[in-house]
Amino acid sequence: MSSQNETRKLKRRSRSQSSTDRQATRFDANSMQQGIAACRSRLDEDPGDLAARLALSWRLLFQSLYYQNQQSFWTDLLEQADRVDENLGAQLRGIQSETAGGCQDYRLLLRDSLMQAATVAQLSDRNSDRDEALRIRELVQMCGGGLAVEEADLASKRILGRIAKAVCSEKKETEHAVDDTRGDDETEDL
Numbered sequence: 001m002s003s004q005n006e007t008r009k010l011k012r013r014s015r016s017q018s019s020t021d022r023q024a025t026r027f028d029a030n031s032m033q034q035g036i037a038a039c040r041s042r043l044d045e046d047p048g049d050l051a052a053r054l055a056l057s058w059r060l061l062f063q064s065l066y067y068q069n070q071q072s073f074w075t076d077l078l079e080q081a082d083r084v085d086e087n088l089g090a091q092l093r094g095i096q097s098e099t100a101g102g103c104q105d106y107r108l109l110l111r112d113s114l115m116q117a118a119t120v121a122q123l124s125d126r127n128s129d130r131d132e133a134l135r136i137r138e139l140v141q142m143c144g145g146g147l148a149v150e151e152a153d154l155a156s157k158r159i160l161g162r163i164a165k166a167v168c169s170e171k172k173e174t175e176h177a178v179d180d181t182r183g184d185d186e187t188e189d190l
Contacts, residue, residue, distance in 0.1 A: 029063075029066070032059060032062065032063050033063075035055070035059050036059050036060065039053075039055050040056065043056065048123075050124050050129055053116050053119055054117070054120050056113075056116050057114075057116035057120070057133070057136050058136065060110070060112050060113035061113040061136055063106075063109050064107075064109035065106070065143070067104055067106040067109065074092075078092055110140065110148050111151065111155075113136065113140075114136070114140060114151075115156070117133040117134075117136040118133070118137075118152055118155075119156075120132070120133040121137075137152075
C-alpha cells in the first residue's frame with residue numbers, strides 16, 4: 001500500500017513540476033537567452049564594452065545555476081521513481097525529454113561566465129567593475145564551483161601569456177623595422 005501511495009505522490013509531483021517547469025522554462029530561459037544574445041551582440045560591436053561583458057557574465061552564471069538545478073531535480077526524481085516503479089521512471093523520462101529541450105551544459109555556461117568575469121577583472125580600470133567580477137568568482141566558489149574557478153584562472157593565465165608574448169614580438173618587430181629604416185636613411189646619405 002505504501003508503494004502505491006509513493007507512486008501517486010511522485011506522479012503528482014512530476015506533473016505539477018513538469019507543468020510549472022515548462023512555464024518557467026519558456027519564460028526564464030527565453031528571457032535569459034534574449035539577454036545573453038543582446039550582450040553578445042554588444043560585444044560583437046565593441047569587444048571592449050566591459051559593462052556588457054559583466055552583464056553577460058551574470059546572465060551566464062544564473063543560467064548555469066538554473067540548468068544545474070533542473071538537472072539535479074530530474075536526477076533525484078528519476079532515482080526515486082526507479083526505486084518505486086520502473087514504469088513510473090519510464091514515464092518521467094518521457095516528460096524529462098519534453099521539458100529539457102534547449103537545456104545546455106551548465107558547466108560550459110559557468111566556464112564562460114568565469115572567463116567573462118576574468119576578462120573584466122584584468123582589463124577594467126574601474127575598481128567597481130573589478131570588484132563585481134571578483135564577486136562573481138566568489139559566488140561560484142561559494143556554490144561549490146572551486147574547480148571551475150581554478151580552470152578559469154589557468155585559462156586566463158594562458159591567454160594573458162599569449163597576449164604578452166604577441167605584444168612583445170610585435171614590439172620587437174616594430175623595433176627592427178625602425179632600425180632597418182634608420183639603416184636605409186644612413187646608406188642613402190652616403
